[in-house]
Amino acid sequence: xxxxxxxxxxxxxxxxxxxxxxxxxxxxxxxxxxxxxxxxxxxxxxxxxxxxxxxxxxxxxxxxxxxxxxxxxxxxxxxxxxxxxxxxxxxxxxxxxxxxxxxxxxxxxxxxxxxxxxxxxxxxxxxxxxxxxxxxxxxxxxxxxxxxxxxxxxxxxxxxxxxxxxxxxxxxxxxxxxxxxxxxxxxxxxxxxxxxxxxxxxxxxxxxxxxxxxxxxxxxxxxxxxxxxxxxxxxxxxxxxxxxxxxxxxxxxxxxxxxxxxxxxxxxxxxxxxxxxxxxxxxxxxxxxxxxxxxxxxxxxxxxxxxxxxxxxxxxxxxxxxxxxxxxxxxxxxxxxxxxxxxxxxxxxxxxxxxxxxxxxxxxxxxxxxxxxxxxxxxxxxxxxxxxxxxxxxxxxxxxxxxxxxxxxxxxxxxxxxxxxxxxxxxxxxxxxxxxxxxxxxxxxxxxxxxxxxxxxxxxxxxxxxxxxxxxxxxxxxxxxxxxxxxxxxxxxxxxxxxxxxxxxxxxxxxxxxxxxxxxxxxxxxxxxxxxxxxxxxxxxxxxxxxxxxxxxxxxxxxxxxxxxxxxxxxxxxxxxxxxxxxxxxxxxxxxxxxxxxxxxxxxxxxxxxxxxxxxxxxxxxxxxxxxxxxxxxxxxxxxxxxxxxxxxxxxxxxxxxxxxxxxxxxxxxxxxxxxxxxxxxxxxxxxxxxxxxxxxxxxxxxxxxxxxxxxxxxxxxxxxxxxxxxxxxxxxxxxxxxxxxxxxxxxxxxxxxxxxxxxxxxxxxxxxxxxxxxxxxxxxxxxxxxxxxxxxxxxx
Numbered sequence: 089x090x091x092x093x094x095x096x097x098x099x100x101x102x103x104x105x106x107x108x109x110x111x112x113x114x115x116x117x118x119x120x121x122x123x124x125x126x127x128x129x130x131x132x133x134x135x136x137x138x139x140x141x142x143x144x145x146x147x148x149x150x151x152x153x154x155x156x157x158x159x160x161x162x163x164x165x166x167x168x169x170x171x172x173x174x175x176x177x178x179x180x181x182x183x184x185x186x187x188x189x190x191x192x193x194x195x196x197x198x199x200x201x202x203x204x205x206x207x208x209x210x211x212x213x214x215x216x217x218x219x220x221x222x223x224x225x226x227x228x229x230x231x232x233x234x235x236x237x238x239x240x241x242x243x244x245x246x247x248x249x250x251x252x253x254x255x256x257x258x259x260x261x262x263x264x265x266x267x268x269x270x271x272x273x274x275x276x277x278x279x280x281x282x283x284x285x286x287x288x289x290x291x292x293x294x295x296x297x298x299x300x301x302x303x304x305x306x307x308x309x310x311x312x313x314x315x316x317x318x319x320x321x322x323x324x325x326x327x328x329x330x331x332x333x334x335x336x337x338x339x340x341x342x343x344x345x346x347x348x349x350x351x352x353x354x355x356x357x358x359x360x361x362x363x364x365x366x367x368x369x370x371x372x373x374x375x376x377x378x379x380x381x382x383x384x385x386x387x388x389x390x391x392x393x394x395x396x397x398x399x400x401x402x403x404x405x406x407x408x409x410x411x412x413x414x415x416x417x418x419x420x421x422x423x424x425x426x427x428x429x430x431x432x433x434x435x436x437x438x439x440x441x442x443x444x445x446x447x448x449x450x451x452x453x454x455x456x457x458x459x460x461x462x463x464x465x466x467x468x469x470x471x472x473x474x475x476x477x478x479x480x481x482x483x484x485x486x487x488x489x490x491x492x493x494x495x496x497x498x499x500x501x502x503x504x505x506x507x508x509x510x511x512x513x514x515x516x517x518x519x520x521x522x523x524x525x526x527x528x529x530x531x532x533x534x535x536x537x538x539x540x541x542x543x544x545x546x547x548x549x550x551x552x553x554x555x556x557x558x559x560x561x562x563x564x565x566x567x568x569x570x571x572x573x574x575x576x577x578x579x580x581x582x583x584x585x586x587x588x589x590x591x592x593x594x595x596x597x598x599x600x601x602x603x604x605x606x607x608x609x610x611x612x613x614x615x616x617x618x619x620x621x622x623x624x625x626x627x628x629x630x631x632x633x634x635x636x637x638x639x640x641x642x643x644x645x646x647x648x649x650x651x652x653x654x655x656x657x658x659x660x661x662x663x664x665x666x667x668x669x670x671x672x673x674x675x676x677x678x679x680x681x682x683x684x685x686x687x688x689x690x691x692x693x694x695x696x697x698x699x700x701x702x703x704x705x706x707x708x709x710x711x712x713x714x715x716x717x718x719x720x721x722x723x724x725x726x727x728x729x730x731x732x733x734x735x736x737x738x739x740x741x742x743x744x745x746x747x748x749x750x751x752x753x754x755x756x757x758x759x760x761x762x763x764x765x766x767x768x769x770x771x772x773x774x775x776x777x778x779x780x781x782x783x784x785x786x787x788x789x790x791x792x793x794x795x796x797x798x799x800x801x802x803x804x805x806x807x808x809x810x811x812x813x814x815x816x817x818x819x820x821x822x823x824x825x826x827x828x829x830x831x832x833x834x835x836x837x838x839x840x841x842x843x844x845x846x847x848x849x850x851x852x853x854x855x856x857x858x859x860x861x862x863x864x865x866x867x868x869x870x871x872x873x874x875x876x877x878x879x880x881x882x883x884x885x
Contacts, residue, residue, distance in 0.1 A: 095308065096196045096204045103174070103196070106181075109189035111136040111146070123174070123195060125167035136193065141165045149176060156180040161198060173198040221298070221319035223248070224305070227273060227312050229266055244288060261286045269302055272315050278303040283322070297326040331470045334362045338474045342481050346488045348375055352394035355453060355478050359397070363467065364455035366398030366435065371443070371451040375482060378490035381448055389449055398456070437462035441475035445483035453478070495555055496521050502562040507728060508535045511824040512543040512636040513691075513752045516727035518735045520747040522553065522697070530557035530627065531695050531746040532565045536572045539864055539875050541636050541757060541823040544572050547648065547693040547750055548629040551670075563592070564627055564671075575866030578631040578644035579678040582668065586646065589627065589672035627671045630693055636757045637821060639687065644680045646671045649699065649706075652692035652714060653685060660718045662710065687756035690722045697745035698738055712738055727751045761788075761822040767805065769814030777805045777818055781828070784820055792881050793826055796859045800876050803856050804830035807874075811836060817873075825861070825877045833871040 095101065103120035105113050113134050121128055124139065131139075137146035141163045149160045159177045166172055174195040181190040214222055215235040222235040231248045244256050253262035265284055272279050279302040287295045299320045305313040338358045345351050352369040359367040370391035372381035383389050435456035443451040453475055457463060499521065507516045515535050530550025538544055546568055550557045567588050571581045628648040634641050643651050643663055647670035651663040668678040685691075692713075699709030716737050722730045731751050739747055763784045767773040778798045785794045801818065808816045812834035821827040838853060856863050860876035867873075 096200045101196060101200060102194055105131070105136070105193045105195070107136050107191050107193055109186045109191075114190070120195070123166075123172065123197070124164060125170070130167070139164050141171055162195075164195065175201040219320075221321070223317050223319070224314055225269060225317065226314040229253075229269055229273075229315075232314060256288060258287045258289055265300060268300060269315050269317065272302045272304050273312060276304050276306075283326075296321060296323045298322055327466075330362070331466065334358065335470065335473060337362070339477055342478050345481075346485045348482060348485050348489065349394055351478065351481050351485055352451075355474075356395040356397040359453070359455055359474075363470065364398070364463075365458045366456040367396065368393060368454045369395045369443075369451065370454070371482065372449065375450055375486050378486050378493060380486075381450060383449075391451055394451070439463045439468055439471060441468075441471045443475050443479040443482055445479035448483065450479055450482045450486070492521075495558060498555070499558050499561075502558065502565065503532060504534055510535070510537055510543050511541050511755065511757070512634055513754045514727065515545070515750060515752040516731050517748065517750045518728075518731040520697075520735060520739060522746050530561035530564075531697070531748040532561045533693065533748050533750045534565060534568065535750075535752070536569055538572065538633065539575055539866055539877075540827050540829060540873075541821055541825075543634050543636075545632040545634070545691065545693055545750060545752055546572075546629065547695060547748060548627055549648065549695045549697075549746070549748075551626040560592070560627070564589070564629070568629070568631070573864075575864065577680060577868070578633060578642055579680040581631055582629065582644050582646045582671070582678040585629065586671050586674055586678075590674055593672055626673070628696075629671055630665075632691065632693065634685075634691070634752075634754060636755055636823065637762055639684050639754070639756050640682060641685055641691070642680055642682045644668070644678045646678060647673075649694060649696055649710070652694075652717060653683070654690040654692070654717055654722060655686055656688045656723055657686070658718075660714050662714070685754055687754060688723065689754045690717070690727075691752045691754065692717055693750040693752075695746060695748040697747040698735065698749060700745070709738070722751065722753070727753060757821060757823045762819065764817065764819040767814065767816040767818055769809050769812070769816060771806070771809055773816075774802055774805050774809065777801050781818075781820060785826075788822055790822075790826065790881070793878055796878060797826065797828060800828050800856050800859055800878075801830075803853070804828070804874055804876070807838065807853070808832040808834075812871075822880070825879055827875055827877050828860075829873050829875045831868075831871055831873040835867060835872055838865055838872075838874055 099117070099119055100122070101119065102117070103123040104117040105120055106115040107113055113131050113136055116128055116131050120131065124131065135143075137143040140146060140149070145162070149162045157177070157179050159175065162174055162176050164172045164174055175198050177194040177196075179192040179194070181192055182188070215233070217235065220235075224232045224234070226232050229252060231251050234248050245251070248256075253265055257265075261284070265286070268279050268282055268284075271277070279300060282300045283297065284300055285295050285297050299322055300317060301320075302315050302317040304315050307313050338355065341354045341358050342351055345354060348371060352371055356367045356369050371394040373390050373392050374381040376392065381389065435458055437457040438454065440452055440454040442449060443453060453471065455463075455471065500519075503519065506518075507514075509515070513535075517533050519531065519533070530548075530552065532546075532548050532550075534544075534546040536544040536546065546565075548561070548564060548568075550561045550564065552560075564585065567585055568581070571584050576584065627646075629646045630643065630648040630651065631645075632641060632643040632651055641651075641653070641663070643665055645665045645667040647667050650665045650667070652660070653663055654660045663681060663683060665681050666679045669676050694713065696706070699706055699713050713734070716734045717730075720730045720733045731749050735747060735749055763780075765777070765780055767777060778801055781797055781801045782794045785791065785797060790797075797820075805816060805818065808814075808830050812832035814832070817829070817831040819827075819829040819831075821829070853863075856876050859878070861879050863874070863876040865872055865874045
């Protein structure tokens with residue numbers, strides 16, 4: 089018979105002997121022959137003590153005597169002179185004592201019996217312990233045996249013998265566990281540490297989490313006996329992990345916004361269903377206005393319900409007002425279960441925490457649960473931790489809103505009106521400040537009237553954000569207007585502006601690498617001044633001039649996107665400007681580009697915030713802008729509406745950079761409203777010029793201006809003849825004002841001075857200044873032009 093090393097009571101492992109009252113062997117089993125290495129004929133009639141290694145120890149062998157049964161241990165000597173340790177069991181078969189009595193002696197190898205007893209004790213203790221649930225399933229997954237705390241949940245019967253998991257667990261939960269157990273039965277592969285959530289059929293809302301370990305039971309003949317499963321309740325550990333995960337998610341989500349309403353909404357969203365079934369966030373009224381909140385005279389704080397989430401009705405709803413007393417019972421911590429103030433329909437547990445930061449009460453967050461698992465102190469601690477972090481975020485949002493409002497107000501005060509109108513064009517602009525935490529940027533635009541009815545359009549973008557960028561923008565805009573007053577060509581103006589930005593960088597004490605040079609005087613007790621980033625003075629700029637007489641557009645760019653031109657005939661294009669480097673870089677010239685446009689054309693200047701996409705595809709953004717301008721119908725609709733529609737169609741939901749769009753619809757001065765003459769550098773032409781000017785003014789019904797215009801013309805032509813030489817160009821323009829221009833080939837700067845009482849000359853420009861409303865000079869690539877403007881009579885305007 090084959091030996092079985094697992095079962096001590098297997099016939100191959102048990103030596104059975106029948107002995108009489110004098111301990112003489114009367115008979116034995118084949119197992120005794122195998123164990124003792126002696127044949128039956130040798131064992132029969134032999135005294136049992138003679139089989140022991142020490143025969144004199146026989147009286148002490150039965151260690152435990154229970155009357156008809158006793159057991160002990162002994163060392164037997166086999167027929168081949170070996171020693172075998174065995175466990176002996178003696179069972180009395182007959183009544184009485186004497187030679188005729190009979191006993192059954194069973195001998196099992198002691199190591200095999202010891203291991204069997206250890207295994208038995210292990211299994212018994214395993215089923216008696218209460219920390220881990222233990223269940224034995226048959227091959228059909230019916231419960232055969234369990235320990236007491238298999239699933240110590242409400243709704244689980246005390247006796248589970250013969251039941252399936254689906255008899256007391258929700259079907260989907262039971263099927264999930266059964267699928268794992270079937271896999272163990274089918275493959276024999278043990279299941280280790282599988283995490284499962286289970287809910288009973290009687291209380292489906294109270295979920296418990298446990299890990300499952302299972303292994304297949306197989307008999308010695310290979311037959312599958314079932315599967316043993318261990319259930320370890322990890323609900324508290326899972327809740328701790330969930331709390332930590334909730335804290336991380338709340339910190340990441342809420343900390344990403346600097347909007348008061350957005351922060352409240354994010355907080356309510358992250359708390360449901362992560363912590364509660366219903367959540368409400370109340371924020372102090374003052375916080376919405378970016379002010380520091382404070383209680384009223386009665387010590388009560390007025391809050392506005394900023395956000396609610398959950399399937400149950402929460403009163404008051406969003407937007408309603410809530411008054412709380414910091415000493416009231418519902419201000420902080422767990423609330424009484426049944427209370428009118430704490431009541432939410434269907435709620436069975438509630439708690440709240442204050443949103444505080446830097447000594448200010450900014451609001452309160454309240455949560456409710458409807459299931460049988462109430463909030464506990466750990467939940468209160470978790471809500472307190474989240475509330476402390478959200479309080480800081482709300483205060484940062486409040487302070488950011490206050491600073492941003494100041495920055496936007498400063499930005500708006502430094503920009504011109506959104507709409508303007510001149511004889512050359514009508515313009516409208518749209519400006520959207522960025523919504524990022526670094527603050528508004530340094531975008532600016534301007535419409536600057538120039539001499540001779542011309543106008544300049546400017547759009548710029550200062551690198552960086554915040555008050556420093558706004559201050560830089562204000563300085564650059566002032567510089568551009570100052571340089572524009574000199575009537576410089578666009579490329580020359582940008583060159584001067586570039587020099588100015590370079591000087592600002594040097595004055596800031598910054599080297600090109602952004603490392604401070606330490607310029608300035610400080611005492612040893614002063615705190616070090618934070619270095620200003622080198623690129624804080626960098627900027628891009630597009631400068632465009634438009635002449636309504638010639639309909640000539642001239643543009644130059646310092647690293648800025650080009651000008652878009654839309655023609656009344658439906659054409660749309662970008663002016664092919666060769667952009668120079670951004671302002672402050674220096675080293676390269678700026679190249680002007682000229683083009684002639686039709687009357688009524690629309691010019692569009694913009695900053696890169698309107699065309700840059702998140703993936704950096706500027707070409708796609710510029711194509712979209714051109715399409716948006718064309719489809720907005722800028723020729724038949726008011727420009728302000730066109731600008732708003734274009735920006736609304738292109739601007740992202742969250743504006744990462746300032747957006748500026750300047751639109752201008754061009755006008756033209758009719759040829760009949762201009763007159764031009766070419767004169768020789770001869771004193772005799774002065775009289776001819778006076779006659780021609782007078783005749784044209786009469787034709788224009790401007791008789792009242794004949795006398796003053798003759799004097800202005802006479803003085804300007806005389807100066808050109810005397811100091812510049814010819815040829816001399818004389819031009820009159822009637823465009824809102826009467827403009828008289830005299831151009832000559834000289835680059836000499838005209839100067840007005842006060843002549844002495846005995847001097848015969850030197851009074852010409854002084855006389856012009858007295859007669860004209862405005863006068864000045866501008867330089868072209870060849871020569872200069874001196875101009876003078878006079879207001880038209882009311883009837884001629």
